[in-house]
Amino acid sequence: SPIAHPESETHTLFVRQDIQTPINASLPNVTIFATGGTIASQGTTNTQTIGYQVGLGVQQLVDAVPEILNISNIAGYQISNVDSGSVNQTISLKLAHQINEELAKDEISGVVVTHGTDTLEETAFFLELAVNSSKPVVVVGAMRPATALSADGPLNLLQAVTLAASENAKDRGTLISLNDRIGSAFYTTKNNANSLDTFFSTEAGQLGFFINQVPYFYYAPAAPLGVTHFNLTNATSLAQVDILYAHQDMDPALFNASYAAGADGIVVAGVGAGGMSSVASEAAESLFNATGIPMVSSHRSADGFVPSSEEGFTIGGGFYNPQKARVLLQMALTLGYDYDEIKELFAQSYPMP
C-alpha cells in the first residue's frame, strides 16, 4: 500500500481513521474528509448498482487510485461513514470546523470531501457558507459503488484531488466535482437519481470541465451574488428548519404540526414560483401571525426563482432551491437573525437593477 501510517480509532459518533501518505516535498498537500456514500460502498457483485452497502474507509478510497499520489500528498480523516441521507448537522458542523482549521495551515493547498450524492449539495452549500478561505473545498461523490464495473468513484476522486491542489480553483467557493464536470456549490443540484451525470444541467452552476484530468474553467474566479460567510465556530447545533412540500390537496395542518414539533423556521417547496393552495396559505399565515416563525417560499421545480413581495408574510427564497434555502435559514436562525434580516439575506442573492 502506498499509504504510510494507517491507524484507526473508534469514537462514539465518528469512525475516525487518520491516514497520511509519504510526503513528497515537491507536491502540494490535500486533505480528504470522508463521510460515506456510494463512493465508499460495495455491492455483492460487480453488476449490482442498487442496494449496495456503505463501508469503505478513506484509506481504501485512496488505495483504489494510487495515481492520486502523483498529484498530491494526502492526509485523510474519516468523519462518518453513512449514506448521505443520514448526514446531519453534527457531521456538517464537524466538517466545517475541521476544514476551517485545516485550510488555515499554510502547507495545505485544499481539501476534498467525499460524500453521497443524494444530499451532497446541502453539505456543499453549507460549507460554502461556513468555510472562510480562498483555498479550494471540493465535494465529490460517485453514482456507482466501488465494486461496480466502470465504477466512477476512483476517477472522480482523482479529479477532485487534482482540483483541490490546483491554483486555478482558488477563490471560487466550494466546488462540486463529478463525472468530469466542475460545478458551483451555490447553484449545483442533483438532477437524476440514477444517472452518472447527475450534477449536469443546472442554470448557473457549471464552472468548468476536466480534459484529460486537467481542470479547465470557463470563467475567471467569481463569487455568486449575495454569498454570505457565517462564523459558526461556536455553534454546537443548528436551528430546526423543516421543508413542507406543496402539492394538490396539501394538508394545511402540516404548518402547525411542524411548529409543534419544534421548527424554528419553515421552507415551503411551493408549486410554480412558491405557490400553495389558498387553504394551505391561510394555515401558514395564521401560524405566522400567531408565532412570527419565518417562512421561506421556494419552488419544487428543479430550477426557478421566488421573489419576496412587499405585502406577503413569506420570504422569497430567490434562486435557492428548498434544500439550500433550508441551510441558509438554518444558519441565519442559529446566529439570531430576525425576520427583516432574514428577508434581506435572501434578497441579497438577487439585487434588483
Ligand SMILES: NC(=O)C[C@H](N)C(=O)O
Ligand atoms: N450516489 C450516492 O452517493 C447515493 C447514496 N445513496 C448517497 O449516499 O447519497
